[in-house]
Every structure is written in structure tokens, then in C-alpha cells.
Amino acid sequence: MSMCWYPGDGERFEISVDDPGDGRLHMRRLRGDDDADYEWIALAGGHLGVLAREVLTAVIEDRAPVLPYPLSRLQLTRDDARLIAASVQQAVLLAAAGTDRYDRIHVDPDDSPAEALCSSCSLGSPYTGAVTISERCLEHGHQPFGERSGVSWADAVRRRARPARA
Template sequence: MSMMFYSPGWELAVDSPGSGELLITTVTDSTATGTVTDEKWYRAYYGSQVVQFLAAVTARALCDIAGRVGHEDLPAFLTPDVARGLLPTLQKAVLLTLAGSDRYERVFPDDGRAPAEPLCIRCHKGSFFPYLAISSEWCEQFGHRAFGTSLERWEEAHEAYRLNREGWKRTETRRRESRKSPQLRLPDASGGGEE
């Protein structure tokens, strides 16, 4: 699932999550997102370059020496203020670029979406994409290990998931029922009735 990220003056594209490819460009002709420069600036970063760019933008945001990304310096228009504006969006795009959809969607779940079942970090059991699951001798011998949790056992991760899902279902049911039922009218606070 490809995804576009927007930050005022920037577009970040992740065409293939988990592939290590991040495309970044400035927006120079849109009033909807604002601009950071009149200069059209475009870069494609791959693998370790993605992390180097993130580190350089972070350093610039903290008013530190930005260093180099590959063989290029950061653009002059990337001031500390501009870097601070870009950084939260860049962090999300980098996570999707390097970790892929399964992990990204568990770290940044959509509001209102049901909790995701546990994802094994070794064999990808529980993946949103079943074709990614592979057999693992390690998992067969020692058990699965759930992504993003301190729970030691796979069964504990599933129990936590079951409880979270039940809580989510109750919340969704209450939300739907509150939309269906008419609002109760409370009596006038003044205590006065009809005359």
C-alpha cells in the first residue's frame, strides 16, 4: 500500500512500504500546504540514505551541524524552523519506508480501527498480508514473539489482543447506539414550567 505524506511545503512518497525507498519533493505551487521555498527540490533516498537524511534533518531541527546525506548537503532553505516542521511527518514516512505496512499500522493505528492481532517478528504470523508469513524452525521450537510488546509469550499477546478487541467492540457499540438514540431533553434549569 503506497502512501503519501504531506507537511507544509513538502510531499513524501512511500511507493513500496518496507522497500527502503523514500521520495521527497518540495511543494512550490500550492496554497493548500504552504511552501518552504520557490525552488523545486526533489530527492530519492534508499536504504541507509533514508536514515542519514532523517538524522541530518533532526540535527538541523536541533540547530546542530546537519552533516551530509550521501554526497549532498541539505538544501539552504532547510532552516531549523523548516526542519522542525518537516520532522514529525518525515519520522512517520521513514518508519513506513523501512519497517513496512504491518509494523507501521501497529505503531500508528487508524482512529476507530479495530486493534490488530499480534504480529510475529520472526515468521510474520498475524500479518495483514498472509503471503508474508513463512514457516520458522525457531518459532516451531521456541514459540512466536509478538512485535511491539514486552509480553514474553505469544499466548499473552493474544490474550491482550482479545481484551483490547472486546473493549474496542464495546466502545463501537456505544458509539453506534448514541448516534441512533435521540438526545434526551433535560428540564429547564430555571425550574420554571409552562405558563
């Protein structure tokens, strides 16, 4: 499920993850009433890590981000870094980990718990139509994603099946 962020007043940047989990995102400046003049900048792989790290470091050190091409085309200022830092972290996480994992990390406390998700085969994903059980899962059992170490698949499934507390 694709997702967009419009950090700040919603008129300065747009960050888009079209295919969560494929390691890519698009980002552009917005002009407000005429945003067509700014090109999308496509980022992939290692550039996502550089963006997340450098924007956050710039905020902590109270300076403008220093970014390599093509990230440099964004011409981010110190204030821009502050504005986009939280959104960038979320977008990079979604781009890298995919919707299933993102949803289990950014949890809405009002929602009932999502189904347990297998780290290996993604059993429990609402986004996978086909059977995904892997050889590893057949041999060793499913491993629940995002649970404390040592929590079994059965325990994870049981716990998440409970109704949400009011």
C-alpha cells in the same frame, strides 16, 4: 500499502513511501500550482538514517540541516526542517519497518487492536497472503512484535482479541 506525507500546508513537500519495508523513500519540493519542475529525490538505506537524524538535530539546534548528496539537493532550510521533521520520522519508520510494524507503532486509539504480529515470520499480517511460518517459529514458537519483553505469543493473541474499550 504506500503512503504519502504533505507536511505543513500541503504545498511545500511531498514524501512518499511506495513499498513499505524495502528501505527506500522519495521526496520532493512542491511548487504549489506547478510541482512538475521539482524532481523526486530517491533515498535508500543509510540516507534514511542520515535524513531522520540530521533533520531532527537541526530542529533541536535551530539551524538548517547539513546533508550529503543526494539529500543536499533538497536544499533544506531551518524552517523546512521544522516543517518536515515529524513527517520524516514517520516516513523513515514506514520505509524501514514496513506497514505491519508501522501500524502497530502508530496506533489509532479509535481502532480495535490489530492482530498480534510475529516478529520472525509476520504471522498475523493482513498484508501477507502466503503462509510465512519459519523454521524458527516452528521450533521456538512465535514472538509477538511490539509487546513488552516476556509476553508470550498466546497472551499477545488473547489480549488483542478483546473488543476495543468504548
